[in-house]
Amino acid sequence: MKNKKLISIIIIISLISFILGTFFGTLITSKFLINSDNNKETISSTVILNKVKDQSFLITRTVITDEKSTIFIDQGSDWSNFWWSHEITAEALMQIDIGVDFTKIEEKDISINTNKKEIRINLPLSEIYNISLEGDIEVATKSGILKKLLASDDNEDYNLALNELNKKAKYSVVNNEEIIKEAQLSALSYLQIILKDIGYSITVL
Numbered sequence: 295m296k297n298k299k300l301i302s303i304i305i306i307i308s309l310i311s312f313i314l315g316t317f318f319g320t321l322i323t324s325k326f327l328i329n330s331d332n333n334k335e336t337i338s339s340t341v342i343l344n345k346v347k348d349q350s351f352l353i354t355r356t357v358i359t360d361e362k363s364t365i366f367i368d369q370g371s372d373w374s375n376f377w378w379s380h381e382i383t384a385e386a387l388m389q390i391d392i393g394v395d396f397t398k399i400e401e402k403d404i405s406i407n408t409n410k411k412e413i414r415i416n417l418p419l420s421e422i423y424n425i426s427l428e429g430d431i432e433v434a435t436k437s438g439i440l441k442k443l444l445a446s447d448d449n450e451d452y453n454l455a456l457n458e459l460n461k462k463a464k465y466s467v468v469n470n471e472e473i474i475k476e477a478q479l480s481a482l483s484y485l486q487i488i489l490k491d492i493g494y495s496i497t498v499l
Contacts (some may be wrong), residue, residue: 337408342415343400347396351396351397352481352484354476355420356392357473360387363458365381365458367380384431384458386427386429387429388426391425392473393421394421396418410495412496413492415485416499420478425463431455433451
């Protein structure tokens, strides 16, 4: 008799435990789903903008080019050039860092499609961040007689050469559509990494 009562009590306790477990499990699951829905609602252009602008300027492509330049300082006549002409020939490897300035992105550049779970960002065009020497400049000069004797300035020649090489390096990049496009695509890859926790696909315009 006691065994029957004990079994009945165990069955009743098990049943109550099952009912309570099911109730609390359902409650926790519902709360989790509600929180998940709330988190989805917080995905806005403002949230995306803050995440993106934290990256500042992102260097997405580095190019090294061999640049050559010849600068001829014409004195205006053959006679003057005989005495005072000056020609600088220079060659150097130049490093050009290219990227996207994320601080230029505004809220109007971001659109969110919650149904498709897609974020579209209108990125600024890629631009040159920095141009620097990769090694040394090889400089050679050819001057008129008086220029060589009286007014030769190695520092001035170096600065003129560096300035000209910078211009040539810049020109070689800004006129290369393939390099600019590669820098833009690299920016997309980086955006996909920093926004992966959101669960949306990223498209750049």
